[in-house]
Amino acid sequence: MGHPSDLYTMTISAASAALEAGDISAVELTEAVLRRIDAVEPQIQAFLTVTADHARLQAQEADTRRSQHGRLSMLDGIPLAIKDVICTHGVRTTCGSRMLDTFVPPYDATVMVRLNQAGAVLVGKTNCDEFAMGSSTENSAFQITRNPWNTDCVPGGSSGGSAAVVAAGQALGSLGSDTGGSIRQPAALCGICGLKPTYGRVSRYGLVAFGSSLDQIGPMGRTVRDLALLLSVIAGHDPLDSTSAQQAVPDYVGSLTGDIRKLRIGVPQEYFVEGIDSGVEQVTREAIAVLRDLGAEIIDVSLPHTRYALPVYYIIAPAEASANLARYDGVRYGSRAAAETMWDEIEQTRGAYFGPEVRRRIMLGTYALSAGYYDAYYKRAQQVRTLFRRDFEQVFAKVDMLATPTSPTVAFPIGQRVDDPLAMYLSDIFTMTANLAGIPGLVLPCGFCDHLPVGLQLLGRPFDEATLLRTGDAYQQTTSWHTYQPTLS
Numbered sequence: 016m017g018h019p020s021d022l023y024t025m026t027i028s029a030a031s032a033a034l035e036a037g038d039i040s041a042v043e044l045t046e047a048v049l050r051r052i053d054a055v056e057p058q059i060q061a062f063l064t065v066t067a068d069h070a071r072l073q074a075q076e077a078d079t080r081r082s083q084h085g086r087l088s089m090l091d092g093i094p095l096a097i098k099d100v101i102c103t104h105g106v107r108t109t110c111g112s113r114m115l116d117t118f119v120p121p122y123d124a125t126v127m128v129r130l131n132q133a134g135a136v137l138v139g140k141t142n143c144d145e146f147a148m149g150s151s152t153e154n155s156a157f158q159i160t161r162n163p164w165n166t167d168c169v170p171g172g173s174s175g176g177s178a179a180v181v182a183a184g185q186a187l188g189s190l191g192s193d194t195g196g197s198i199r200q201p202a203a204l205c206g207i208c209g210l211k212p213t214y215g216r217v218s219r220y221g222l223v224a225f226g227s228s229l230d231q232i233g234p235m236g237r238t239v240r241d242l243a244l245l246l247s248v249i250a251g252h253d254p255l256d257s258t259s260a261q262q263a264v265p266d267y268v269g270s271l272t273g274d275i276r277k278l279r280i281g282v283p284q285e286y287f288v289e290g291i292d293s294g295v296e297q298v299t300r301e302a303i304a305v306l307r308d309l310g311a312e313i314i315d316v317s318l319p320h321t322r323y324a325l326p327v328y329y330i331i332a333p334a335e336a337s338a339n340l341a342r343y344d345g346v347r348y349g350s351r352a353a354a355e356t357m358w359d360e361i362e363q364t365r366g367a368y369f370g371p372e373v374r375r376r377i378m379l380g381t382y383a384l385s386a387g388y389y390d391a392y393y394k395r396a397q398q399v400r401t402l403f404r405r406d407f408e409q410v411f412a413k414v415d416m417l418a419t420p421t422s423p424t425v426a427f428p429i430g431q432r433v434d435d436p437l438a439m440y441l442s443d444i445f446t447m448t449a450n451l452a453g454i455p456g457l458v459l460p461c462g463f464c465d466h467l468p469v470g471l472q473l474l475g476r477p478f479d480e481a482t483l484l485r486t487g488d489a490y491q492q493t494t495s496w497h498t499y500q501p502t503l504s
């Protein structure tokens with residue numbers, strides 16, 4: 016047991032065990048996290064809202080519950096942070112946008128209902144790129160979040176706040192959302208673990224929509240075991256989300272056997288080509304060698320359509336975004352710019368309250384969906400999307416999972432890519448095919464390059480998160496990359 020002031024460094028599973036043993040209380044744990052937020056938040060700027068009073072109340076309730084009837088779940092009394100695109104009843108939810116500056120949802124997202132039923136403590140809502148569009152969190156309308164490993168660098172994005180808080184000890188775990196890499200890329204850049212579940216595994220009800228056929232909510236934490244704990248609570252069918260799957264939720268924690276002997280792991284050649292930083296490639300290959308030493312069979316494979324991922328993603332995601340964001344017209348909710356006529360009002364509202372990246376996406380998407388271009392762009396992109404799915408189907412007939420780099424580079428300096436959208440878009444080149452094909456992806460820290468963390472990505476068969484988690488956990492049982500923590504003054 017650490018000194019009470021170090022409690023914020025604990026993993027969820029260690030804290031859960033300590034709570035159960037009565038070594039610590041939820042109030043002590045939450046107070047330690049809140050003190051840590053006070054101490055480092057001026058440097059990190061990861062929260063848009065800190066819910067300190069609410070957290071204290073929830074922690075007290077967790078302690079009372081435990082003393083009277085026992086805990087609700089392994090997450091009972093655990094302080095978590097939630098990306099600000101996930102609706103929280105009574106707690107401001109901005110999506111990093113001026114458009115929703117004052118929006119207080121009158122309901123909870125399904126993942127929040129489930130976390131509340133499990134007894135988790137909400138410490139705050141985290142910064143993100145506006146409407147989750149971006150790879151550095153610099154598109155937030157409110158503030159720039161810093162990477163805890165080097166505060167001159169971005170934390171990645173769009174779930175940069177959710178990644179930074181876990182790395183900096185401002186929450187024990189968090190939720191993010193991933194449309195093209197937004198959980199996995201910031202997890203890699205901040206040296207933590209993140210999981211994008213299979214499309215349909217976790218309810219999207221109450222997640223503010225970006226690209227509805229791509230979006231998934233997923234867990235972020237210090238260890239793969241912690242992700243398994245979080246996923247166990249948030250996964251499962253939800254009648255409120257018609258795209259959520261009627262699939263049984265396996266025992267994720269029970270599947271962490273540490274044994275990956277005979278597992279076949281494919282290494283796709285297309286993920287080790289031009290553009291990848293040589294240091295990142297080397298660290299990734301070393302991690303794959305560790306999996307081989309643990310008894311997995313490493314097999315070279317090919318996903319021939321990978322090179323179309325970027326153009327296809329940047330037609331489909333903006334097309335869906337342009338439809339989803341049509342609701343922000345200044346009438347139903349959100350900010351409103353007053354004008355003479357209704358059309359002026361809508362135009363001025365969007366001009367005043369959407370940032371440049373969001374406007375760019377709406378323009379791109381509207382163009383791709385317009386009558387004369389629909390077949391040439393949107394329909395064609397959907398056809399190529401099927402080819403990605405087939406690439407994966409064919410390869411998963413031969414191997415149980417794939418191991419790849421997460422992002423071509425480590426965290427980059429703040430400001431470096433903001434004026435070059437294409438350079439920014441390339442940050443997610445290794446992550447977006449998983450969203451296009453709907454398959455799960457796990458990221459875990461596997462080393463450092465230029466003193467910044469590198470993440471290994473494991474991609475799995477649809478609904479086979481358990482095998483990814485087992486593999487990631489086996490890796491963490493024999494390596495210590497996940498135990499490194501940034502030093503913050």
Ligand code: GLN
Pocket residue numbers: 147148149150172173192193194195196197198225332440443
């Ligand atoms: N960076 C990608 C984009 O800007 C992915 C974002 C995400 O996954 N939400 O669209």
